[in-house]
Amino acid sequence: MKHKVLVTGGAGYIGSHVVNLLGKAGADIVVYDNLSTGRKASILYGKHIQENLENLEVLDRFLRDEKIEAVLHFAGSIVVPESVSEPIKYYNNNTVNSLNLIDLCIKNKVKNFIFSSTAAVYGMGDGTGKCVEETELNPINPYGRSKLMTENMLEDVSKARDFNYVALRYFNVAGANVDGLVGQCTPNATHLIKIASECASGKRDRMSIFGTDYDTSDGTCVRDYIHVDDLAQAHLDALAYLFKGGKSQVLNCGYGHGYTVKEVIATVKKVSGVDFPVEIADRRPGDAIELISVAKKIRAVLGWAPKYDDLELIVRTAFEWEKKLI
Ligand SMILES: NC(=O)c1ccc[n+]([C@@H]2O[C@H](COP(=O)([O-])OP(=O)(O)OC[C@H]3O[C@@H](n4cnc5c(N)ncnc54)[C@H](O)[C@@H]3O)[C@@H](O)[C@H]2O)c1
Incomplete structure (x- = not known):
């Protein structure tokens, strides 16, 4: 190009x-x-x-x-x-x-x-x-x-x-670049996998799950x-x-499918081998129960063919990047 x-x-x-x-x-x-x-x-x-x-x-x-x-x-x-x-x-x-x-x-x-x-x-x-x-x-x-x-x-x-x-x-x-070249540095990020990776790498003491009484498989919100x-x-x-x-x-x-907050945190703990503390907090206003894309149009129009639709890989790249980030 x-x-x-x-x-x-x-x-x-x-x-x-x-x-x-x-x-x-x-x-x-x-x-x-x-x-x-x-x-x-x-x-x-x-x-x-x-x-x-x-x-x-x-x-x-x-x-x-x-x-x-x-x-x-x-x-x-x-x-x-x-x-x-x-x-x-x-x-x-x-x-x-x-x-x-x-x-x-x-x-x-x-x-x-x-x-x-x-x-x-x-x-x-x-x-x-x-x-x-x-x-x-x-x-x-x-x-x-x-x-x-x-x-x-x-x-x-x-x-x-x-x-x-x-x-x-x-x-x-x-996640972060699969070759480890770049990753998320955003200060005060509110993204779940980033926060859990910060806990696993010792940068945060603990994290919260906001609401465990949603109508989902384990009571926590689902995201794509x-x-x-x-x-x-x-x-x-x-x-x-x-x-x-x-x-x-x-x-x-x-990707057109999702994971619960608890599934994501369990994956971060599994990949990192670190069992950090997680607190249960009240629901936050404005959190939808489940938000999943239907992403057929992008494949049809652009020919987009994703390669990394794998939660463990996403978490591993995020965690590896977090460990490198000072
Ligand atoms: N991160 C997500 O999960 C997510 C989800 C949906 C949409 N988005 C959108 O993607 C875009 C990028 O998000 P991100 O996560 O990389 O955020 P980020 O904060 O890491 O990146 C934003 C970049 O824009 C620069 N910037 C901000 N305001 C500027 C200005 N006025 N002039 C010049 N530079 C400026 C910042 O320095 C930064 O490098 C945003 O538009 C965001 O709304 C992000």
Whole structure:
């Protein structure tokens, strides 16, 4: 792949895995990241511009001067509870900055755009536990709403202009690069496998399970965990699709089956050999019982063929990375 791409948030957890695969595929990469939660050391390929998305002059100049052919937009704020206490921060960083970026793409004739959306747009789901792309969208926090607004903007702009996008709705992203090159460094991460790996590697004393009285096999919530390298590959597939002239798409990105919180914690204990303390806490408001993707469309449209659909492998890569991370 010889294309020139701009990757916002390429120093972050998911962006750095995508940059790694893009670099290996020979893409010409510019990473635009202010390092607010990302790390410079995670950028394995390309040129880095350490700037805020709010700096529209710089962004405009780079889109124009670097002759960018596609933008992959990962940069954003991602902590759901923080979005409830700091909604303006989320609407600014996730919605306003996305709007300005899309506007500059149109102005600079960048016609291909990939957006990191989220299963949070489904909110509590429709009660079936399964989400197809057509499932009613009902985000229940500012984070989910800020991402849905960007999906809506992309849809409207792509109808009005020569501009195509793929919005990937990620389910629960987990694990680290299978070669151990990059992993999750996000400070104060709220992701279950990351937290359990922190416990197993001695960085946390204990962790909590929020609610054990749900109507599931063991009473804990069920989620669809996708390995970050499989997710990263979906972005390369989406890019190839857009460069071949593919039309705009919104696609779920998950494995289509899930695990309970207790199953995940048991797997972390098994893989690490560490029996860390786990406390039972009350349910948290806003936790859906079960959120599983129906991810047939992404396979049909992009030809995406995941390779790491294996909870033990996901956990092993996360744990190995956590042990290396200082
Ligand atoms: N991690 C998940 O499970 C998950 C699930 C669904 C969707 N997503 C989405 O995927 C994307 C990436 O998430 P992540 O887990 O890699 O998060 P992350 O915090 O690790 O990465 C975000 C990156 O964006 C950069 N950034 C943030 N605001 C910026 C700004 N204003 N200007 C320049 N750079 C900025 C940060 O420094 C960081 O490197 C986000 O858009 C997120 O909403 C993540």
